Amino acid sequence: MKKKALVTGVAGQDGSYLAELLLEKGYEVHGLVRRTSNENATYRIDHIKDRINLIEGEVSDSGSVYSIVEEYKFDEIYNLAAQSHVGTSFKQPDYTMQVDALGPLHFLEAIRRYSPKTRFYQASTSELFGKNFTEVREAWEDMVVDRYQDENTEFMPQSPYAVAKLAAHNLVRIYREGYGLHAGCGILFNHESERRGENFVTRKITKWLGEYKVWAETHGVVNPTFSEDYIHYENESFPKLRLGNIKACRDWGHAQDYVEAMWLMTQQDSADDYVISTGETYSVHDFLTEAFNVISISDYDQYIVIDPKFYRPAEVEYLKGRSDKAKEVLGWSPKISFKELVKRMVWSDINGKKEKVHKLQKEEL
Numbered sequence: 001m002k003k004k005a006l007v008t009g010v011a012g013q014d015g016s017y018l019a020e021l022l023l024e025k026g027y028e029v030h031g032l033v034r035r036t037s038n039e040n041a042t043y044r045i046d047h048i049k050d051r052i053n054l055i056e057g058e059v060s061d062s063g064s065v066y067s068i069v070e071e072y073k074f075d076e077i078y079n080l081a082a083q084s085h086v087g088t089s090f091k092q093p094d095y096t097m098q099v100d101a102l103g104p105l106h107f108l109e110a111i112r113r114y115s116p117k118t119r120f121y122q123a124s125t126s127e128l129f130g131k132n133f134t135e136v137r138e139a140w141e142d143m144v145v146d147r148y149q150d151e152n153t154e155f156m157p158q159s160p161y162a163v164a165k166l167a168a169h170n171l172v173r174i175y176r177e178g179y180g181l182h183a184g185c186g187i188l189f190n191h192e193s194e195r196r197g198e199n200f201v202t203r204k205i206t207k208w209l210g211e212y213k214v215w216a217e218t219h220g221v222v223n224p225t226f227s228e229d230y231i232h233y234e235n236e237s238f239p240k241l242r243l244g245n246i247k248a249c250r251d252w253g254h255a256q257d258y259v260e261a262m263w264l265m266t267q268q269d270s271a272d273d274y275v276i277s278t279g280e281t282y283s284v285h286d287f288l289t290e291a292f293n294v295i296s297i298s299d300y301d302q303y304i305v306i307d308p309k310f311y312r313p314a315e316v317e318y319l320k321g322r323s324d325k326a327k328e329v330l331g332w333s334p335k336i337s338f339k340e341l342v343k344r345m346v347w348s349d350i351n352g353k354k355e356k357v358h359k360l361q362k363e364e365l
């Protein structure tokens with residue numbers, strides 16, 4: 001019989017890749033989506049929509065979650081739904097707590113009451129580490145030679161988002177140990193893709209590059225379409241990109257590799273928490289350099305403006321994961337390199353812009 005899985009946040013970046021993976025593996029896939037007045041809200045899963053059962057639901061509403069879990073008694077639930085933007089969590093802390101902390105609690109409680117055999121995956125995050133890292137010192141000179149985060153590094157959250165995710169992380173542990181549920185957390189470091197939301201820094205950069213490249217190639221005939229919030233006009237022929245703290249360092253992987261880890265974790269005989277990362281760290285500045293290089297611009301400085309508006313009240317400056325446990329137990333390691341990730345994102349935004357322009361031109365004919 002086919003295994004039955006529910007993916008919450010199925011219309012998001014990770015949800016769309018995970019749904020594809022589960023379909024490939026022969027699952028009966030159900031996806032939780034919330035009600036919206038926006039017809040484009042499920043654009044990431046349009047190509048597989050007829051193979052998924054979409055269920056309308058809201059994770060912060062316990063009644064909605066209880067009745068779905070009771071009715072379907074899934075084999076596996078992957079809880080990816082979240083207010084996932086760290087910056088936004090400072091502006092909407094209350095809402096972020098409701099979705100990111102209470103949402104997972106509703107699932108754990110529903111599973112405990114109505115479907116205790118259901119396996120549960122919770123999307124934890126490297127943001128839990130916040131300011132903390134583990135240091136490697138050279139014994140004879142007592143010099144720090146490396147800094148990383150793994151399952152033994154202490155958590156020190158730096159945002160309402162991370163606090164909510166830490167509450168969920170601890171709740172999963174308590175339900176696993178206290179009630180024997182098969183529930184585990186993937187402590188995933190940043191992962192991006194061609195499907196990344198446009199207000200995360202990597203996609204914001206590659207989207208700008210897509211618009212710029214097509215504008216330049218058409219000698220300014222095709223105008224860019226940007227959120228006014230992100231750009232800066234000051235007598236320039238093309239708007240500059242506004243960014244915040246470009247010194248921050250992240251361990252960036254590709255989402256397609258990371259959803260594989262979610263699935264592998266859920267297949268283990270006993271549930272546990274795992275760090276999932278590439279083990280490499282780059283600054284936003286490095287990302288900019290690499291991305292601009294893809295279209296042969298060696299100096300990005302003249303194309304960006306630093307705007308304090310995009311600084312956060314508290315920042316996570318340095319993330320670099322160690323996934324030795326995932327490698328050993330799950331046999332998981334990432335396949336897509338940083339360079340490849342950046343290249344794919346930039347070309348996807350260039351080609352995406354070109355397709356949009358062609359479509360508009362056809363419609364005008």
Ligand code: NDP
Nearest residue numbers: 009011012013014058059080081082084123125188190191
């Ligand atoms: P996205 O923001 O792309 O997707 C989140 C999804 O959750 C969206 O489809 C959104 O719906 C849905 N959602 C939000 N609020 C609710 C709600 N109240 N009820 C039901 N659905 C809701 O995030 P990602 O795919 O990047 O991330 C997936 C998960 O992994 C998140 O929990 C995130 O916090 C976590 N994570 C992500 C990392 C990353 O680098 N991408 C790293 C570590 C953890 P809608 O489409 O309607 O907005």
Ligand code: GDR
Nearest residue numbers: 084086125126189190199200201202243244245246248310
């Ligand atoms: P992050 O991702 O906060 O790590 O959370 P984001 O891309 O938002 O920020 C990464 C770093 O870039 C700096 N930055 C900017 N960020 C944004 N969004 N916009 C800007 O203009 C900008 N300029 C500089 C940020 O300050 C930060 O240091 C992501 C999300 O997917 C979370 O859900 C997930 O849990 C973590 O990754 C791991």
